[in-house]
Amino acid sequence: MYPAFLKVFPAFFKTFFKMKLSALFTKTKHNPPQGEVSINAKLLEQAGYISKMMAGVYAYMPLGLRVLKKVSAIIREEMDALGAQEIYLSALQPKALWEVTGRWNELSEIMYQFTDRSDQEVGLATTHEEPITEIAKHYISSYKDLPLAVYQIQDKFRDEPRAKSGLIRGREFSMKDLYSFHTTGNDLDSFYLLVANAYKKIFQRLCLPVRMIEASGGTFTKSYSHEFQVIADAGEDKLIYCTNCDYAQNAEISRYKDGGHCPHCEKTLTESRGIEVGNIFKLGTKFSDALGLHYTDSDGVARPVHMASYGIGPGRVMGTIVEVSHDERGIIWPKSVTPFHAYIASLGNDPGMIECIKKVYTKSQSAGYEVLYDDRNVSPGVKLRDADLLGIPLRIVTGTKSEGKYEISERSMSTKKIVTEKEVFTTLSSFYS
């Protein structure tokens, strides 16, 4: 019933969706929004994917939510494949829990903290190590309960001093965080490598070229973390990398700070910027020591649980994709996260060419494709401009010279093909295989 290409798509998108552009809640704007400096915010707002609520805070409109959900679904599938179990934690956090680890004060500059009407101090979770460690105490008591891995995909909050990077640095942002629990550091090390590989697979499916690099460690020690960086001008991190192999390092901790040659292939290293789209941390026993998460080993001795956490921000991923995949006319979505498989339109009001497009619209759903039908009564120029801005990978149009055939083109290429109705679907099928 479903074509084979669905294997590359998240599983729950087996409920298809067709939409007429005239019925869509959003409209494209003629100009980029005022007051945005980042490319991703400019293009996503102009195209109607997101709507700005305040600095660093965006609402997702129908097309934007579709992209965000596809990103999340790909991440979810790879987490499930690791055997991790999905949970959902709270944004509201009691001060007492975060005081135990010292992070109530440590994070006070970026954590929204306030007093509720019953005079309790509460905060909005910037991250969730404290609550997950506390919760795990209910369920982990013996070495027989380990290893375990759980993950969450939900919004977190940070009172960012600068929030000018669109979806890349939000005050309210979606995060996937995976947490793993182990009896020993060795067991943690093995799982850490599995997660690193799962991350590579995720970014491959998202069509994001990442480099896994040693990182500065944040609040933890250097050797305990890795980042997944995408080379991009919009990045906030300084990287040193090799254009020949996949070697890269954070400039802050690199001994090649002042240039030098790649330790793998001897090529001269380049200074550049990167966007961190994922990170993996070995937490060791930091949180289990502080909060008292212990297990009893086979000799009956109580020992602290070894932990690691692994993050990817789906919203930041979406913003990064736009940063690295666009041109002067608009966004160019990769196949795996495009809001629709094809943009379809008749370039004119001739009943014959409208009829042809309606045929494709009607047959798409049963054939298993998501299509956005630009049925608006506007000029061909406006339609083509919006098609480019929206960035759907395939465009299928009929024009005055079509004579019952279709012009099909890829958003990322300038070539066009004239095809029959049957060939429209074989093209869709081969493109999304």
Add this chain to the structure above:
Amino acid sequence: MYPAFLKVFPAFFKTFFKMKLSALFTKTKHNPPQGEVSINAKLLEQAGYISKMMAGVYAYMPLGLRVLKKVSAIIREEMDALGAQEIYLSALQPKALWEVTGRWNELSEIMYQFTDRSDQEVGLATTHEEPITEIAKHYISSYKDLPLAVYQIQDKFRDEPRAKSGLIRGREFSMKDLYSFHTTGNDLDSFYLLVANAYKKIFQRLCLPVRMIEASGGTFTKSYSHEFQVIADAGEDKLIYCTNCDYAQNAEISRYKDGGHCPHCEKTLTESRGIEVGNIFKLGTKFSDALGLHYTDSDGVARPVHMASYGIGPGRVMGTIVEVSHDERGIIWPKSVTPFHAYIASLGNDPGMIECIKKVYTKSQSAGYEVLYDDRNVSPGVKLRDADLLGIPLRIVTGTKSEGKYEISERSMSTKKIVTEKEVFTTLSSFYS
């Protein structure tokens, strides 16, 4: 490939899931948690569906999140069927927007409000009429743009003075809110009826017996709202209802306050309590007037947009289901939202009976069923106690006297059947049809 029963299930649950209880993150507890008074919190925490973070704030554990997602998916499908488009708004809200409607002050007792590090006052959305009206101004300008309907399923926040009802009254809680936009009050009235019918269908699918009643209107006028109430002792609302027909009314606004006879069937009315699981409001032009959401009619005249909003809380629904569907031994999930279709276990360690259960476990996924396999090395008594507490609708076990057959029973009934392996799957199929 998929059995016909899937029609009653949310579409995205076509990715199946089997799980061994020994590998589940959570464990059941021997006793209900201290400090909870509501039945839903007691049972859901004891069974490991949720974990309490602070008063009125719960984390969803793997089984609980599965139930919550199924509830949300049913609601989502019925919203999509109405032609509504899903969006996702922000929790963080700027004070300025809420001052325009006067609700920054009006809601100050229940809205978390605080100052960020750049000295801006922000709040956490208790509801989203202001932001959706503001956003709609970008996209609605002509009568040709209307009608429109959008919805969101996400968390909202209320600084509740009392939060002792578990998932029924949370400080952080999931909400589905639908918003519709119309040229006229008449058009709004027609859509309002469609939504009322969609709500009836949703609650039917959720197996919640609701009564749609006239409501007190909250911040709006009486005649403009309806509530969907479930008769339950745990309810916070006082209702007057008829046990013979579906007539009911909010006691506060009822002229039958002091008893009386049903206006439909003459039966004596009863005083009882109800849990509000949904509500629908005609907002009229309240928000569009305040925030300036206008459309131009066919004569070129600017007019305010007519609006309505329609809420259902998926978390509250989950809590309500437990309130009305449990017994002294535990939860009894309805078929449509159960975390698993069947609980399976061998009541003993005989290799033959374990082999039989493993066969069902292995074949379930290809047959399209979600099974929870209690593979723990614990006594039959512990298994049966936990099976009852967890509340999965069907239980399939093998025992010493099984002789290659299976004992199958419904959680809600005391009868048991002895069946062959083939009959296990025909029973599953007919139960979930």
